[in-house]
Amino acid sequence: MVKYAKYILIMFLFVMSVVVITYGYNQPVVGDQQEVETNFNYINQIFLESSRYTQKDQVDQAVLDAYHDDFILGFSSQDLLDLGFEEMFDTAELTVYFEKDSFSMIVYNKITNYLWSSRPEFQGLSGVREDNTATRNLMNSGLWVDYVRSQNVSSSTISTASLYTLAEAKYLTDGSMTDTQTDPLSPYQLEAGSYSNRRVATSVEKNSNTLFTVLIDLKEIDVKFEVQISLINGTLSVYIPVQTIEEYGDIYKLLSISIFPYLGAAREDNIPGYMMIPDGIGALVRMNKAHNTTFQAQFYGADFGYGSSSIAQLSVPIFGMVHAQEENGYLAEIEEGAEVTSLQAQYWGNNSRYHRIGSKYNVRRVFRYIINKAGDGNDTIDEALTESNFKINYNFLSNQNASYVGMAKVYRARLIERGVLTDNEKTLDNQIPIHLSYIMSDTEKSFIGSTSVVMTTVDDVYNSYQSFKASGITNQQIQLNGWSRDGFVFQAPYRSKIANKSDYQDLFETIKAEGNTVYLDNDYVQGSELTNRISYTQDVAKTLSRLKMERNYRSLNAQVTEVYYIYPEESYKFAQDDLDFYQDLGVSGLYLSTIGSTLFSYYDQQNYERQESMSYYQDIVSMYDQILLSRPNQYFYENLSGYLDMPITNAQYDYYSDLIPLIPLILKGSISYYIPYLNFNAMGEDRLLTMVDFGMNPSYLLTEEDTYKMRYTNASLYYTTTRSDYEEEIIETYEYVNGALSSVIGASISNREVLDTGFVKVTYSNGVMIYVNYNYEQKTLDGQTVEMRDYKVVLG
Template structure:
């Protein structure tokens, strides 16, 4: 599939040469066939030729309150609107719109745009109302600080008080609202608030650039993208809180991704000016919202909404046989400090790659990302041991991959030259994968006994093959034999059981406190059987409030319990735990990210999909793809792995997958090792020759040279040119064949537009 490079190109690889990414690079292409590469499944070329108008630069009526080497901060004394001047470029970031009378905004919108804070609250009749800071002449008292200001605010109509602080720190603007300074009145209750929602807003397509949203691997909403937005992008950070809102049923062919990173970004002119917003605190109760021009207003804007009270459905009777319910709000407000950090960047850092580098540096500074200790394998092979089979009177178990099969598979692969891989073994527990998700021991006897599992682990250790044992303490299949020791399922605020659908199967969730206790009970047994490494499902990707009597816990508290559970299972060693699609707060607990997204949710208003997640993590946490044997286009997906710095994965069994037809794993339609062995060997060879050269390197830059052609440069001066198209791409006497890639070595990377 991937042809060897010509002798000329091989010579280039052996002798380090600069990578010259020139604008004159051309591709042989037919426009009709190339249209797919201008869709939002791919990344588009940037418009770097347009100057950015500094439309909101006026500081008339604003007070200059702070300045450092990089930034100047201005504040309006009544509205508390801010303007931030980047001293390196002269560009002014504004939280308001200058000459607002020239735009189609009614008074409510003008108040919203101009105000530092807008709140939603419940009045004494329980009706939700909105008040912006300047709507009713709020009482504002500003106190200057060495690097910014503090403002005490009283919303006059809502009779709600709070304190806002804004501070410059190097190249950042830090905004805070401490929980201790929020005061509600006797008759009004705070529901939510938004801070500086129009910071970085742009009018229609007057400014070249885009908004970055943390959807899947990452997505862009370009200002000049012609597809209209019919509803805003609204994503609860880390997904919806299932303690209030039932989890979405994952029955769609293209399910939505949750926002696993508490960040968003704004770019005004690629390689000109940009900022990254990081939700430092209050992230558990936040939503990221993006509006495109044409929806509500003629402006593009993106912000964070912080939720102090969630609405939920309260059944009108204990049995709820009628199915009727009333709308209700939390009686007690969520208590949390708000912390937003806006990292202002410019020049080469002013694009989604630079924003990813800013987030990466932020996580490194806080110890979340650390230098990798050792090198991880290039391939993940996940095997299903046993599965429950549904019966008319009772259930049985189907053995798909017994314990003693794995060492044989490892030996077969090594004989084919596949040396660097690891196994995950799931469904090893009694009754199989979905038969008893919580009760891990004893082993499923159809797979083998205690001696067989010890022999398996010892044999694989001698072959230098790591094996991770799958486990999940957070969810249990409805009707499984998973609950014991008086554990009850997690409950929502309305006393309903938290449950969800996935692959047409219903699951219940367990309180994280109980999950932690189960993990502690099993920790010694894992050690006794030589099960030193675990692949932990669910607990790092799902976090929710719990309202069981005597076990009430907030989302923040349950996040801490989940991290403690991971620590117990891994013994405090990140290299002993692999996690499935972990949220950002759990990245520091693992060195293997499983099922890393290679796409976005595909919203029509999104213009590009980008590997923001991969750029942040590459070189610190190794990423492994969703299962390649379920991909409809193996060749393109393998190219995307090279583009995204992600290693391949396969879901496998010894037996044919048709045996799973009447089991909860009936969606597995092709998995037999003997069927996929040759493709595994082939893909391993391709990845070894490509990503094997950048194992510990980080991504420095990524440029679209032509629709469907991308150049990715790493910190060790290795560059891949990936050609997704059906036509050869010629670049400086180097031809990259259709659906192929080339590898170049060089001492420097040069921007194609600046050639």
């Protein structure tokens, strides 16, 4: 009886709790609703003020006044002469001064009456000694080297030294500025005779009015090389020919050379402005906060050959700094040697009073040499130096060009001058392009071997193409995945085995006859244990540690697949073998999924650098007149027919202050670029507004069959693809985005302004202006009213 009583009591309590919860849910209070709405607006405002968006350039007037009054350099010609500087170049725009013993540079911008220094200026303002002699010697020299002892190679024993460090320079004062020590030159003045020419020797040869050469002999570590500095058409260039680097001793080995690591360094929060980092789609770091950290990443991504990894992806070899928006700035471009160069930044904090950004030219790197299967080994270096020269160009920006938009425009102009960018946007019937990718088939494991799972047939693609065309979408760029009998995910490089070849040929002819293009998916860089075409022993590349370049991929359903990187030479052979097949099939070109963003060193009887991979990959891409690449590095821009999967963010480090559309600013008007598949858009209409803001074209991944059918295939990672589920959305999305971007096809972005938080104005070269309002309220600014969460096009 007691048992039944307990049971009744438990049931009664359960029913009452449900009633209470239900009652609470169904009885909203008006005041609570208002609080929720208020909180929502507050949260959205905080979101718009985050680093996920570009922020308005506004500086407190007191800060700006203090900067103009106290933190703009005022060296006179006599000051520079007293510090040992010599005038090297003088043009209508710039005067360049150079001091050879410290390898320091002062650049005077005549347009804005502004001095740039390669040293951190305003030292000693705290009134006390700020750094020890070793740190001061790094700060006050514009050339650093990293090196190791030949008999003690290790990542932990790398030494960093400047010219002053090696010369054992000593200072007259402790560098502090006090009531009795007021000379602004004192932090840089050396004790007479303290710079040892027996340890370091520098000399300058004036080659012409536009070029001089610095001969550097680091006697202390037995290394010498030449640095050529030129000023042509307003661009200051620093060039190191690798053949001039000579190691004439046996004790030390050179690892890297850094040029002007403190150029434009900003002291604490006294210089309003920012650093531009080309991470992902683009990032800014505003110099108004202490971050107490550093940044380092290789251009063109991490090098798997060294086992390195990086969240940041620097696909273009540029960086920059602005001192007060639309006043002064510079853009630095690595024209040669970007594949062996790293970007480094340090932010104001406990270890430094300065924000700084610069590059490091890695002539060789430390890696692990493995001697047995247990993974034992030792750190070592390659005996040979890199084969890449190093050239960095500095463009000093004035007034309105002193911004991230100005930087992008300057770099875009350089690429156009070199023939890298041309007018190549995909346009048809004055419509923007849409990228529609179809999964034809994949394979799933069966009792014996595997079974093909057909998701879309050739007829299905044809019907879909005609259906979208009937809905008014005529500019379709079609991509077919899983077209080979091998399947799709992890099966590349695919064998040229195709069912119903004539059907494919007919489809391709139809699409091309109407001015559109159709691409087949393949991957010649990555394979896997499931690939039928590659040999693990012969084709899978080795790292410099002589280990196979492989990694494990774990799918959503917990399947683990070994993924491999293929020797670049073998990649080229695969691509060459397939060329006749594609040409006979009549396809427009290929989509290569990995080659665009992958670059690695490797071992194959000897060590090969990344430029060897780059050369093979460029040869592969150049085989085709039409090519699509995913997130490609800059060295592929000349070959691109379309840029897929454009990143919509960056690494989102906590010190990033703004997201900027750097890549769109460079490419708009020259190359059609597409957002990652909108099937997987978790940001809703916010993503559509970003597309309009950044000039990005839509992209979808589709199947005719229900996605559920491929649940046991590796393509299951694409968890929602059914065309019938998306057709209406695709049409609506396309019409919405096309309504804005069709008016700017072929036009470049001439300016982008954040008028207010979440309210952006983008101006194009054809005079069209597009206003984008990310806010949940109507905005009226610049004489234009834009509804909440919408855009407005104003024709020029």
